[in-house]
Amino acid sequence: xxxxxxxxxxxxxxHKIDTDKFKTNLIAVFLTTRLTRExxxxxxxxxxxxxxxxxxxxxxxxxxxxxxxMYGASFDCGLDKTGDNQILKFYIxxxxxxxxxxxxxxxxxxxxxxxxxxxxxxxxxxxxxKKEYIDQEKNNIKQKIEGKIDNKARYALNRCxxxxxxxxxFGLFKFGYIEDLExxxxxxxxxxxxxxxxxxxxxxxxxxxxxxxxxxxxxxNENISNLEDRNPDYxxxxxxxxxxxxxxxxxxxxxxxxxxxxxxxLDISLxxxxxxxxxxxxxxxxxxxxxxxxFQNVREKANLAYVASSSYSRQKNNIxxxxxxxxxxxxxxxxxxxxxxEDMKKGDFSEEDIKNAKKGIISTINLIxxxxxxxxxxxxxxxxxxxxxxxxxYKQKIEKIQKEDIVKIANSVSIxxxxxxxx
Amino acid sequence: MQVIENLKVKEKVYKExxxxxxxxxxxxxxxxxxxxxxxxxxxxxxxxxxxxxxEEEKTVVPNGVAHFLEHKMFEQENGTNSLxxxxxxxxxxxxxxxxxxxxxxxxxxxxxxEAMDELMDYVQHPxxxxxxxxKEKGIIGQEIxxxxxxxxxxxxxxAINAMYHECPIKIDIVGTIETxxxxxxxxxxxxxxxxxxxxxxxMVICGDFNPDDMIEEVxxxxxxxxxxxxxxxxxxxxxxxxxKEKVEQKLEVSTPLYTIGIKDLVSxxxxxxxxxxxxxxxxxxxLLNLIIGRSSRLFKDLYKDGIIFAQPGLSxxxxxxxxxxxxxxxxxxxEKVYAEFKNExxxxxxxxxxxxxxxxxxxxxxxxxxxxxxxxxxxxxxxxADYFKGINSFDYLxxxxxxxxxxAEQILRQVFKEDKMVLSIVKNS
Numbered sequence: 001x002x003x004x005x006x007x008x009x010x011x012x013x014x015h016k017i018d019t020d021k022f023k024t025n026l027i028a029v030f031l032t033t034r035l036t037r038e039x040x041x042x043x044x045x046x047x048x049x050x051x052x053x054x055x056x057x058x059x060x061x062x063x064x065x066x067x068x069x070m071y072g073a074s075f076d077c078g079l080d081k082t083g084d085n086q087i088l089k090f091y092i093x094x095x096x097x098x099x100x101x102x103x104x105x106x107x108x109x110x111x112x113x114x115x116x117x118x119x120x121x122x123x124x125x126x127x128x129x130k131k132e133y134i135d136q137e138k139n140n141i142k143q144k145i146e147g148k149i150d151n152k153a154r155y156a157l158n159r160c161x162x163x164x165x166x167x168x169x170f171g172l173f174k175f176g177y178i179e180d181l182e183x184x185x186x187x188x189x190x191x192x193x194x195x196x197x198x199x200x201x202x203x204x205x206x207x208x209x210x211x212x213x214x215x216x217x218x219x220x221n222e223n224i225s226n227l228e229d230r231n232p233d234y235x236x237x238x239x240x241x242x243x244x245x246x247x248x249x250x251x252x253x254x255x256x257x258x259x260x261x262x263x264x265x266l267d268i269s270l271x272x273x274x275x276x277x278x279x280x281x282x283x284x285x286x287x288x289x290x291x292x293x294x295f296q297n298v299r300e301k302a303n304l305a306y307v308a309s310s311s312y313s314r315q316k317n318n319i320x321x322x323x324x325x326x327x328x329x330x331x332x333x334x335x336x337x338x339x340x341x342e343d344m345k346k347g348d349f350s351e352e353d354i355k356n357a358k359k360g361i362i363s364t365i366n367l368i369x370x371x372x373x374x375x376x377x378x379x380x381x382x383x384x385x386x387x388x389x390x391x392x393x394y395k396q397k398i399e400k401i402q403k404e405d406i407v408k409i410a411n412s413v414s415i416x417x418x419x420x421x422x423x
Numbered sequence: 424m425q426v427i428e429n430l431k432v433k434e435k436v437y438k439e440x441x442x443x444x445x446x447x448x449x450x451x452x453x454x455x456x457x458x459x460x461x462x463x464x465x466x467x468x469x470x471x472x473x474x475x476x477x478e479e480e481k482t483v484v485p486n487g488v489a490h491f492l493e494h495k496m497f498e499q500e501n502g503t504n505s506l507x508x509x510x511x512x513x514x515x516x517x518x519x520x521x522x523x524x525x526x527x528x529x530x531x532x533x534x535x536x537e538a539m540d541e542l543m544d545y546v547q548h549p550x551x552x553x554x555x556x557x558k559e560k561g562i563i564g565q566e567i568x569x570x571x572x573x574x575x576x577x578x579x580x581x582a583i584n585a586m587y588h589e590c591p592i593k594i595d596i597v598g599t600i601e602t603x604x605x606x607x608x609x610x611x612x613x614x615x616x617x618x619x620x621x622x623x624x625x626m627v628i629c630g631d632f633n634p635d636d637m638i639e640e641v642x643x644x645x646x647x648x649x650x651x652x653x654x655x656x657x658x659x660x661x662x663x664x665x666x667k668e669k670v671e672q673k674l675e676v677s678t679p680l681y682t683i684g685i686k687d688l689v690s691x692x693x694x695x696x697x698x699x700x701x702x703x704x705x706x707x708x709x710l711l712n713l714i715i716g717r718s719s720r721l722f723k724d725l726y727k728d729g730i731i732f733a734q735p736g737l738s739x740x741x742x743x744x745x746x747x748x749x750x751x752x753x754x755x756x757x758e759k760v761y762a763e764f765k766n767e768x769x770x771x772x773x774x775x776x777x778x779x780x781x782x783x784x785x786x787x788x789x790x791x792x793x794x795x796x797x798x799x800x801x802x803x804x805x806x807x808a809d810y811f812k813g814i815n816s817f818d819y820l821x822x823x824x825x826x827x828x829x830x831a832e833q834i835l836r837q838v839f840k841e842d843k844m845v846l847s848i849v850k851n852s
Contacts, residue, residue, distance in 0.1 A: 021454055022797045023432060060726070064718035068783045072790030095790045099432055132727070139729045143753070146677035152572045256675035258571035291510045300504070303561030306569055324569050352511070359513025359533070366532035370457040371798065 001369045003379060003390075008219045010229035013383070016214055017207035017375050023099050025108045025208030026372040029119045030380060031088040032201040032234045035081060035169040041176025042192050044141050045134075045184055047079045047088045052133040053123030057114070066114065071095045073111055075118070081174040082384060083315030084235040090119050093372075096209055108208065109217060116204075120197065120223035128186035129193075138184065144175045149255070152421060153307070156261035157320060160419035163251050164265045170316055201232035203383060205376045236386055237315045249417045260327040261421040264337060266319040269412040273387050275405075276314055277397045282409040283312040283319055284357035285349050286340060291356055293340040293349070298323055304333050315384075319413070327422045334418065344410040347403065354403060361398050365391050424449075424634060429817040432796045436806070436817070437634035444622025444650030447641055448806055449634040452799055456532045458630030459799040460539060462546055463526035463807045465625075466618035468596040469658070469744065475617040476652035482613060485605040487563075487598015489618075490520040492611050494563060496527065496545060498555050505545035514538045522592055523742040524811045530800060535630070536640065543644040549615045551608035560603055567597050574676050574849045575751075582682035582749065582847035585670045589659035592745045622650035627807045629799040658744050663688060664842075671848045678732075679850035681757035683764060686843040687739075687746035701818045704739055705788065705826045706834040707748060711737040712784045713776060714767050715750065721767045730756050742812060748838070761846045768839045776835075781828045792819050 002018040033043065057063045067073045073094035080087040094111040123130060149155050158173065165171030204224075206214055218224055268279055287294035287310025298308035307324045325333045343349070368378045368391050382388045389397070424439045437449040467489050474481050496518070497505040509516035514531035516538070527546050529538050570576045580595060587593050597603075628637055665686055695703065715721050717734045725731045735752035754760050795801050795816075802816075809816045 023793050024797060059723075061718050061723050064716075065783065068718055068787040070790075071793070072787035093794070095793050099793045101431070101789075136727060136729060140732045143678050143732050143755075147753070148677075150574060150676050153569075259565065259568035289510045290506045290516075296507075299562055303558050304565070306562055306566040324565055326565065326568075356511040356513065360510065363513045363515070363532050366456050370455055 001375065003375075005379075006215050008215065008224070009227060011232040012202040012224075012227060012230075013204070014215050014218050015203060015205045015376075015379055016210060017205065017372075017379070018210050019207060019369070019372070019375075020209050021370065022096070022208060022372055024093050024095055024372065025111065025206065025210075026376065027092045027112055027115050027207075028205040028376055029090045029115060030203045030205070031119070031196065032085050032203070032232065032384070033088075033196060033199070034233050034235055035084050035086040035172060037169075037172060039192070040086060040172050040174070041141070041180035042184065042189060043086045043088060043196070044079055044144075044174065044176045045137060045181075045189055046193055046196060047077050048137045048140055049129055049133060049189065050090070050118055050122055051075075051077055052137065053130070054117045055121045055123060056117060058123050063118065067092075070107060070110060071100055073107070075115070079174055081170070081172070083237040084169045085384070086174065090115060098209070108210070112206065112218065113221060116218075116221050116223045120227070122193070124190065128190045131186050134184070134186045134189065138181050141175055142178055142181060145173065145178055148173065152255065152257050153261050153322065153324065156263045156419060156421040157322065159251070159253065159421070160263040160265045160320065160417055163249060163419060164318070164417045198228065199230055199233045201234050202227070203380060205380070207372045207376060237384065238386075248415045251417060251419045253419070253421050254423060255421055257421060257423050259324050260330060262321075262323045262325055262330065262333060262337070263419045264321040264415060265417040265419070266321070266341070267414050267416045268317045268319065268409065270317055274397065275409060278401050278405045278409050279312055279314070279317070279319075280361060281354065281357050281398070281401055282344065282406050283310055284360060285353050285406070286310050286319070286344055287321055288357070289360055291353070293343065294321065294323075294337065297340055298333060298336050302332070302336055304329050304336070318416075330420060330422070338415075341413060341415070345407070345413070347407045347410075349406075351403065354401070354406065358398055358401070362395050365395050365398075424638060427815065427817060429820055431820045432793055434796055436815070437638075439638055441621070441642065441645070443645065443648055444620070445645070446625040446810070447638060448625065448627045448810070449632060449637050450627070450629040450802055450806065451632055451634060452629055452802075453631050455631050455799055457530060457799050458532070458535045458632070459528065459530045459803045460535075460542060460626070460628045461526050461528035461803045461807050462542065462626045463524045463624060463811070464618050465523065465623050465811050466525055466614070467521050467523045468594055469522050469591045469742070470618065470656055471591055471594070472657040473617060474655035474657070475613070476654060481657060482617075484610050484614060485598065486594045486602040487596070488606060488610060488614055489525055490597050491559065491563060491603060491606050492614055493518050493520045493525050494559050495551055495556065495611060496549060498550055499545060499548070500550040505541055508541050509538055512538050512541070516542070520596055521808075522596065522745075524808070526807060528803075539640065540644065543641075546619070547646050547648075549612065549619075551611045553608060556606065556608050556611065563597060563603055564600055567595075567600060567603075570595070570597060574674050574680050577672055577674060578680040578682045578751065578847050578849040579749070581670045581672055581849070582684040582845055583747075585667055585845040585847055586665050586684050586686040586747055587745065588662050588664075588666055590661040590745050591658065617654055620651045621645070621648055623654065625807060625810050627803045629803045661689070661744065663690075665845055668844070669846050669848075671850070673852035674849050676849060676851060678753045678755060679757050679848055680751070680753050681760060682749055682751040682847045683761055684845045684847070685748040685839060686845070687741070687748065687838050689744055689746050691837075692741060692746050693743070697813055697815075698818060698822055700812070701814060701822045702826050702830065703834055704741070705819065705823050706831040707739045707838065708737070708788050709781065709784050709826065709831055710771075710835055710839070711739075711748065711750065712787070713780060714771060715764060716784065718783075721763060725760060725763065730754055730759055757846065757848045765841060765844065768835070768841075772836060772839070775832055776828050778828055781831065785823065785826065789820070789823050792823070
C-alpha cells in the first residue's frame with residue numbers, strides 16, 4: 001500500500017492509496033464543515049438530497065440503475081460528527097476491471113466521474129432543489145431524528161454526550177432538529193449548498209489499482225475544475241479542548257426498556273499531543289477489551305452485565321463507559337465501575353496489562369493496510385489532526401509508553417456525567 | 424489436498440478431510456497482514472432432540488444449550504479463560520451461535536500460531552463445573568435482556584413464529600431465562616461429546632499461508648479422537664402452511680418496524696442438488712431486487728409517498744429444515760408495503776420479467792459476490808456457513824450465468840405464493 005496526497009487547489013486535496021490487495025476500488029468524497037446549531041440540520045439535508053439526482057442522472061432510480069449496470073457499484077452516503085465538525089461522506093465502491101467478465105469500459109474512471117457529479121453537480125430545477133425531493137428528504141430526516149430512541153444503547157450514549165455538551169456544538173444531534181426542518185425549502189437549501197461547497201474542506205480519496213495519472217483525471221474533471229480555492233471553514237481539534245466539571249452530573253431517564261443502560265462520560269485533561277496515545281492505552285486497559293478491568297470485574301467476576309466496555313473519543317478527549325445491567329443493580333454496578341477508575345489512578349494494573357494493551361493496539365494499526373475503508377478513515381483522521389503521523393511512527397509512539405505515563409492520564413480523569421436509562 | 428480454483432475472482436481453496444473426519448479449508452491470501460481462523464461445528468439452536476452415536480435413547484435438552492455451551496467453552500481447567508489469553512496475545516477473538524452452527528474464531532496480524540495453539544486447545548478441552556455454569560446464567564441473562572430491547576430482533580422472531588408451527592427455528596438462539604436455568608454441566612458435556620466431534624466440524628483458515636505447511640500445523644494440534652458415528656437429529660414435523668398471516672407487537676419505537684416473510688417448501692429443497700440450491704438462491708436474490716430493490720418501480724413509489732425511507736433488507740435463509748424469504752425495514756405504513764408488495768409479485772407473475780432489467784440486476788449480484796473476496800474475515804465466514812449447507816462458496820460465481828430469466832420466472836411462481844406470506848409489525852402502543 002502506498003499513500004500520497006496532493007493539494008489540487010487550496011483547501012481541496014486528493015489522497016491516493018495505491019493497493020492491489022482488493023477486488024474493488026473505493027472512492028470517497030468528504031466535505032468537512034464547522035458544526036453549528038444553525039447549519040446542522042441543513043447539512044443533514046444536503047447529505048441526503050444529493051443522493052436524489054445529479055445533472056445527468058436526474059433521479060435516485062437512474063443513479064441506482066447506473067450503479068447496477070456497473071456490476072453493482074455501490075453508492076453510499078454518511079453523515080458524521082467528528083469533534084466540532086460535521087462531515088458529509090459520499091462513497092462509491094466498484095469492482096475492479098480485472099474481476100469483470102468482459103471489461104468494456106474503464107470502471108474506475110466511470111465511478112469517479114459519477115461520484116463527483118453526484119456531489120458537485122446536483123439536479124436543479126429553476127435554480128433550486130426539486131420540491132418533491134426536498135419534501136421527501138425532509139420526511140426522511142424527520143424519521144432519522146425521531147429514530148434516535150430506537151436503539152436504546154446508542155440513545156443512552158447520545159443522551160450522555162448531550163448532557164455533557166449542553167449548548168456546545170459537540171452536544172448537537174448529527175441529523176439536526178425537527179423545528180429547523182420546517183424552515184428548509186429547495187431554494188434556501190440550494191443557496192446554502194453553494195456556500196457550503198465554496199467554503200468547506202474537500203478531501204477526495206481513491207483506493208485500489210490506480211492509473212499513474214489519477215490526480216490529473218480528478219483535477220481535469222469538469223466538476224472539480226469549476227471549484228475555487230478556499231480557506232476551509234472547519235475546526236482543528238485542540239488538546240486544550242477540555243471540560244472541567246467540579247461535580248458529577250447525575251441524569252436518570254425512563255423509557256420502555258427491559259435492561260438498564262448505564263453510561264458514564266469521563267473527562268481527561270491532557271497537556272500535550274502525545275498523551276492522546278497514552279489515553280488510548282489507558283482506555284484499552286480500563287474497558288477496551290475482554291481483558292480490561294471493566295469486562296473482568298463487571299461481567300466476569302460480578303456477572304452483572306453482558307456488555308461492559310469503554311471507548312475513547314479522541315477529538316474531544318472523553319471516555320464513555322457502557323454497561324447493560326439489571327435495573328435493580330444500578331448501585332452495585334456503579335460502585336464497581338467507579339472502583340475501576342480509582343484503581344487505575346492508584347496504578348493498580350500490571351506491566352503485563354500494558355504489554356497486552358500495546359499488542360492489541362498495534363495489531364489494529366497493522367490492519368490499516370488490509371481494509372480499504374479503514375485506510376481511508378485513518379488518513380482522514382490524520383487530516384483532522386495537527387500532528388500527522390504514518391502508521392509506523394504511530395506504532396513506535398505506542399511502544400514507548402511507560403506505566404507512569406498511563407497513571408498520569410488516570411489521575412487526570414474525572415467523571416463528568418452519569419447517565420442511566422431505566423424503565 | 425484437493426485444490427479448487429476460481430478464475431473469476433482468482434482465488435484458490437485447498438480442502439482436505441482428515442482421518443478423524445475433520446474438514447479443513449485453507450484459502451491463501453498472499454500479501455495480506457490479516458489472518459483469520461474459524462472452527463465451527465454443525466450444531467446450533469435447532470438441535471434440541473437427538474440420539475447420540477452408539478445410543479438408543481433420545482436426548483432432549485433445554486432451549487439455548489448450544490449458545491450456553493459456546494459461552495462456557497472459553498473456561499479452562501487451569502483457571503484461565505481462553506478469551507483473556509487470546510486477547511492478551513493481541514488477537515481479536517470471538518465466538519457465535521446460529522441456528523445451524525456454532526463457531527470459534529480469531530483474527531490477527533501477529534502471534535497467529537500462539538493463538539492457534541490456544542483456540543485449538545480450548546475447543547478440544549471443555550471444562551464445566553457446577554459453579555462456572557451457574558455464574559454464566561447471570562451474564563447470559565443480561566444478553567437475553569439486551570435482545571429484548573432490540574425491536575429488530577423481536578420483529579424478526581415474530582415473523583418466524585408466524586411462519587413455523589413446530590420447527591425449532593422458532594426458538595430464540597439464546598433461550599429464555601427459564602430454559603437456561605435448567606442447564607447444568609451434564610447437559611453441556613452430553614452436547615459437547617455428541618456435536619464437537621471432528622467429523623461434525625469444519626475449520627477454515629485464510630491469510631498469507633502455505634497450505635501444505637498449514638495443514639501440518641493443524642494436524643499437530645489435534646488431540647487423538649476418532650470420528651464418531653452418525654448423530655440422529657430429531658426434528659418435529661413441520662406442516663407446509665403458515666401459522667397466521669399477521670402478527671403485531673407493541674414496543675417503544677419511532678417508526679413501525681416490519682418483516683415480510685415468505686415460507687418456502689423445505690421438502691422441495693431436499694430434492695435439489697447443490698448446484699440447483701445455489702441457482703435457486705441466486706434467482707431469489709435477483710427477483711427480490713427486481714420487485715422491491717433500489718431501482719424498482721415499487722421502491723420508487725413507496726419512497727415517493729414517504730412510506731419507506733431506505734431500501735428494505737432482502738434475504739433468503741435456508742438450512743436442512745427451514746427455508747424462507749425475509750424483507751424487512753421501517754415504514755410509516757407496513758400494511759401498505761405488504762399490500763403493494765403482494766400486488767407487485769402478481770404483476771411480475773402475470774407480465775413476466777423484463778430481460779434488460781433482469782440482466783442488469785444479475786450483473787449487480789455478480790459484483791456483490793466478487794466483493795465478498797476483499798476481506799479474510801468475510802471469506803472465511805462465508806466458506807464456513809456455506810459448507811454447513813453443503814455448498815462451496817465459489818458455486819455462486821460459477822452458477823450465476825446459468826440463471827436465466829425463464830428460470831427466475833419459474834422460481835417466482837414456485838416460491839412467491841400468497842398463502843405463504845406473513846407480515847410482522849412492531850410499533851408504538
